[in-house]
Amino acid sequence: MEKKLFSLNRNITGNLKAHDPALVKENNKWWLFHTGKGFGIKSSQDGLNWKKEAPILEEPLAWWSDYVPHFDRDNDIWAPDLEFFNDKWWLYYSVSEFGTNNSVIGLLSADSIEEGNWKDEGLVITSSDGKKFNTIDPCIFIDAEDNPWLVFGSWFDGIKLAEIDQKTMKLKGEIHSLASRRVGDRAAGVEAPTLTYKDGYYYLFTSIDHCCRGKKSDYKIVYGRSKYIEGPYLDKNGIDLLNGGGTVLTASDEKYVGHGGQDIYNNQLLIHHAYSRKNGEYRFFIKDLKWENNWPELKETDNYFKGYYKIINSARNKIVSVEDSKTESRAKMVARNDNDFDSQKWMIYPVDSTFYRIENKNSLLYLEVQDALKTEAAVVQQWSNSSHPCQEWEITAVNNDEFKIINRNSQKALTLNEDNNLIQREDKDKKEQKWQLEWLQKKD
CATH class of the missing domain: 2.115.10.20 (Glycosyl hydrolase domain; family 43)
Known part of the structure; x- marks a missing residue:
């Protein structure tokens, strides 16, 4: 035919x-x-x-x-x-x-x-x-x-x-x-x-x-x-x-x-x-x-992040991880040394011309701000799909190697606190608020 x-x-x-x-x-x-x-x-x-x-x-x-x-x-x-x-x-x-x-x-x-x-x-x-x-x-x-x-x-x-x-x-x-x-x-x-x-x-x-x-x-x-x-x-x-x-x-x-x-x-x-x-x-x-x-x-x-990445904090060179590799909703986000666990690997993909969703490979849950809070120091966790803007993130280049990750709902920046937990804070352009996205490569 x-x-x-x-x-x-x-x-x-x-x-x-x-x-x-x-x-x-x-x-x-x-x-x-x-x-x-x-x-x-x-x-x-x-x-x-x-x-x-x-x-x-x-x-x-x-x-x-x-x-x-x-x-x-x-x-x-x-x-x-x-x-x-x-x-x-x-x-x-x-x-x-x-x-x-x-x-x-x-x-x-x-x-x-x-x-x-x-x-x-x-x-x-x-x-x-x-x-x-x-x-x-x-x-x-x-x-x-x-x-x-x-x-x-x-x-x-x-x-x-x-x-x-x-x-x-x-x-x-x-x-x-x-x-x-x-x-x-x-x-x-x-x-x-x-x-x-x-x-x-x-x-x-x-x-x-x-x-x-x-x-x-x-x-x-x-x-x-x-x-x-x-x-x-x-x-x-x-x-x-x-x-x-x-x-x-x-x-x-x-x-x-x-x-x-x-x-x-x-x-x-x-x-x-x-x-x-x-x-x-x-x-x-x-x-x-x-x-x-x-x-x-x-x-x-074209020209969007689309694939699996490790998200690395610029201040301490630690990897965004799901606490204890949990697969349940409400598990907190922490930063750990790179162990190459699936709980440290993230599918990043665009949801419109500006924002992304970030899905964990191990749990298949999404990075979000707990309870859609807009307050300073609110906890960042994983949760099943809610289609809420608290699960959407803007990824903005600071330079060739670093990015800020800003929550759509709160307009606050993904931040690593002193206890190596992920929270959101007002964007102050601090090193704890800057991230490297490392493309995940297959290991032979």
């Missing part, structure tokens, strides 16, 4: 309400499949103005209840993805009992999206039979040798990959593990995998942290790359995505938070959903994707 791109020189319009969008083109018409009752579908003649189409399935398929008897009876089908291969469209989708890994991935086929002659091809894989992983969020991918693969998974045991049999379009062979995030023994947010290939590398994109919480969503899109489709996939820091790695592509902006549920079209377009900061309503976006030194980038997030 032809894959001709359209110009994004103006905003997309029309019916833009969609979770987990997947973009394709058939002949001269664009189609967007997404989570929804009986499959959410939209179409566009120019790729810019979108209208809602009728769902494929008016009623749930009877065999679903054999695997997920308590699935959404409103016929809500999750995260579809499709590809034209061997003269047919192959549409993979998931049905699940929310919050569990009682899930199935199913398959439909059609000669034409426009004609809508979809055929039920049945079960692809289920995790309702006791598997550790979760069979949702499928993405079909055709590799550099024209072999089809399916990547899928969510939370639980992370992201998985399996080759597809070209005759049946069902899975065959070994199931590979590609990405995982955990806090101790507890699974953490990683889902919505997308694979693409460019210039000798396979790229794995996932959405991490929390979707579907309106304006309190902290979903974000991260990526890693590998020379081999089975991995390992390493981010820009050299961290394996199986070890919680992932470089942030986009997380939020001035108007929308919770960027995620992504698709990549022809290595030139990023499609994702997000939530309005104002009212929490969601919609999809189509953005130009570019590549620098074999890494993906978005134009609006």
Whole structure:
């Protein structure tokens, strides 16, 4: 099928309400499949103005209840993805009992999206039979040798990959593990995998942290790359995505938070959903994707801190750490000698054109000022996502090597006190208020 791109020189319009969008083109018409009752579908003649189409399935398929008897009876089908291969469209989708890994991935086929002659091809894989992983969020991918693969998974045991049999379009062979995030023994947010290939590398994109919480969503899109489709996939820091790695592509902006549920079209377009900061309503976006030194980038997030860093105090050369490597909320921030613990490593990424969030690699909690206080000497701690400005920080260069880190809510500076605890104070340009950001390098 032809894959001709359209110009994004103006905003997309029309019916833009969609979770987990997947973009394709058939002949001269664009189609967007997404989570929804009986499959959410939209179409566009120019790729810019979108209208809602009728769902494929008016009623749930009877065999679903054999695997997920308590699935959404409103016929809500999750995260579809499709590809034209061997003269047919192959549409993979998931049905699940929310919050569990009682899930199935199913398959439909059609000669034409426009004609809508979809055929039920049945079960692809289920995790309702006791598997550790979760069979949702499928993405079909055709590799550099024209072999089809399916990547899928969510939370639980992370992201998985399996080759597809070209005759049946069902899975065959070994199931590979590609990405995982955990806090101790507890699974953490990683889902919505997308694979693409460019210039000798396979790229794995996932959405991490929390979707579907309106304006309190902290979903974000991260990526890693590998020379081999089975991995390992390493981010820009050299961290394996199986070890919680992932470089942030986009997380939020001035108007929308919770960027995620992504698709990549022809290595030139990023499609994702997000939530309005104002009212929490969601919609999809189509953005130009570019590549620098074999890494993906978005134009609006160039020249920002994005990755894992150690935060080092200039006065005492000590590393910002979570006290005793705790993973609980309210654990205090302290400065310690460098032990190379994950509790001393911080994912820094922009949330708009000025401010950043700072997330601990060990706990997956955010650096914040306790109880959103604006008072002098208030304690700095970690906490789960609250979407409050007390969890957002401005990073301002003092010179080539040092920065001030200013809280958005209080306008006070991150400061190391005499007891090596982190607090906030009025910015006095003291050495205790200056920080070095050391890019985390993979150790051989």
